[in-house]
Amino acid sequence: MTDHRDKALEYAHLHQGEFLGSLQDFVRIPSVSTDPDHQADMLRAANWLVDQFRLLGLDKVQVFPTNGHPIVYAESVKAGNAPTILIYGHYDVQPVDPVELWKTGPFNPVMNGENLYGRGASDMKGQVIASMKAIESILKTDQLPVNIKFLVEGEEEIGSPNLRSWIDAHQDLLACDLALNPDAGMIAVDVPTIIYALRGLAYFEIRVYGPDHDLHSGVFGGVVHNPAQVLCDLISGMHDSRGRITLPGFYDSVRELDAEERSELARLPVDDEYYRKQTGAPALWGEDGYSAVERIGSRPTLDVNGLLSGFTTKGSKTVIPAWAMAKISMRLVPDQDPKQVHKQLLRYMEEHAPKTVRWEVDQMSGGPASLTQRTSKGTQALTKAMQAVWGTDPVYKREGGSIPVVSDVQNSLHADSVLTGFGLPDDNIHSPNEKLHTPTWFKGIDALIHFFYNLQ
Numbered sequence: 001m002t003d004h005r006d007k008a009l010e011y012a013h014l015h016q017g018e019f020l021g022s023l024q025d026f027v028r029i030p031s032v033s034t035d036p037d038h039q040a041d042m043l044r045a046a047n048w049l050v051d052q053f054r055l056l057g058l059d060k061v062q063v064f065p066t067n068g069h070p071i072v073y074a075e076s077v078k079a080g081n082a083p084t085i086l087i088y089g090h091y092d093v094q095p096v097d098p099v100e101l102w103k104t105g106p107f108n109p110v111m112n113g114e115n116l117y118g119r120g121a122s123d124m125k126g127q128v129i130a131s132m133k134a135i136e137s138i139l140k141t142d143q144l145p146v147n148i149k150f151l152v153e154g155e156e157e158i159g160s161p162n163l164r165s166w167i168d169a170h171q172d173l174l175a176c177d178l179a180l181n182p183d184a185g186m187i188a189v190d191v192p193t194i195i196y197a198l199r200g201l202a203y204f205e206i207r208v209y210g211p212d213h214d215l216h217s218g219v220f221g222g223v224v225h226n227p228a229q230v231l232c233d234l235i236s237g238m239h240d241s242r243g244r245i246t247l248p249g250f251y252d253s254v255r256e257l258d259a260e261e262r263s264e265l266a267r268l269p270v271d272d273e274y275y276r277k278q279t280g281a282p283a284l285w286g287e288d289g290y291s292a293v294e295r296i297g298s299r300p301t302l303d304v305n306g307l308l309s310g311f312t313t314k315g316s317k318t319v320i321p322a323w324a325m326a327k328i329s330m331r332l333v334p335d336q337d338p339k340q341v342h343k344q345l346l347r348y349m350e351e352h353a354p355k356t357v358r359w360e361v362d363q364m365s366g367g368p369a370s371l372t373q374r375t376s377k378g379t380q381a382l383t384k385a386m387q388a389v390w391g392t393d394p395v396y397k398r399e400g401g402s403i404p405v406v407s408d409v410q411n412s413l414h415a416d417s418v419l420t421g422f423g424l425p426d427d428n429i430h431s432p433n434e435k436l437h438t439p440t441w442f443k444g445i446d447a448l449i450h451f452f453y454n455l456q
Helices: 002-014 016-027 036-056 125-139 163-169 227-236 259-266 272-279 292-298 338-352 377-390 404-413 438-454
Strands: 059-064 071-076 084-090 110-112 115-117 147-153 178-181 193-198 200-209 303-309 323-332 358-367 395-399 417-419 435-437
Touching (some): 002 016, 002 125, 002 438, 016 036, 016 115, 016 125, 036 059, 036 125, 036 147, 125 147, 163 404, 178 404, 193 377, 193 417, 227 323, 259 292, 259 395, 323 338, 377 417, 435 438
Parallel strands (some): 084 147, 084 178, 178 417, 193 395
Antiparallel strands (some): 059 071, 071 147, 110 115, 115 435, 200 323
8 A cells, every 4th residue: 555655646746747737727717606707717617627527537527507606526436345535625716806906817827936826726726626636646556545526616605505405415426434625724834734623603684773764863862762872782782891792591502622622722833922913903802711712713702794874974964873783693613503592692682672672683694513523534544644744743723714515514414524725824815816835735735645545
């Protein structure tokens, strides 16, 4: 096996230029999922993947239509009773605005030093190509030691609205032992990283109504309860002086960190000062008793994402607004249920909203958190792979954000995901001048080769 592994790694090293060229070809396709003007480009990106999978010699290569952008599927299931790995990716990218801030063309990928610049180079076309090229390196020198299936969607950047229903409808096709999701990233070039937990999400819109139309604040001020004031009071009361969320029963299901996990998280080279510098905030804030890295990965949150009420343009207009609105998101941790959190928010509103207004709460989206055991076979296989390539132990990190497909795979296919990726914090994903550090990317391909062999 070692000889086969070494040959695959040698192939990868000899073909790095070709691998980079493939990524550049992929980045040139402006597959912006949110823009209807790029509908043809989305199809072009999907068909480009089809061609690449066929060149790899994969089977059942197919484009599946959805109510939005298509999903591309391919497989190689010739390894008998060996584990089956579902590899996730997405081919859509974020819009490029503001385009005037780009130093090079967003879809004209160019090398500058060790970095490849272009929209999608890091998020996540680079990660999709890394997975494909690891498979190619093995197939050109050996037989695959595991069964693999690719699922590459085109709607991740718009919330994957059609993915869960498609996965539910194709459970037999997608059946797997574990999923590899390289849509995460590394903390630094010399710190290989495995993400083992993601927070869930519950997103709400709250509307508070007072008078049936805007009122003159001189004529009616002091007589009618201002909906904007009521909403501000309600939001202010959703946290106490210790930074804890005050919704009834909110922490009942929250799983506490044990001493071992807190010690492991403390190994991460990201202290409180790191987060202060990253944000530019004068000082950090959050729930008492937890470090910043613990708050981000293992504690739930409640944040205001937007507020709107009354007169907000230039100049002055003395009105009592008829209504006020807030967008509220909550990041959830393992064992919290978005539906239960909805009920907790409703109970809070029932207990605290005054009778001088009426109110509505709409749940706009939601999904549970995910947690993979660090001792799982997949995580340990990736740990050994990263040790072999970087010569150091990876760090294990809880991620504060949400990746809906992880919980979709967990709930529909009953398979855990191994999350990693080879992008860096300064890759400017979702921003102008997105880039990919190619030496780290090439190491990532090597690590994936090791990973697949480690699983057999």
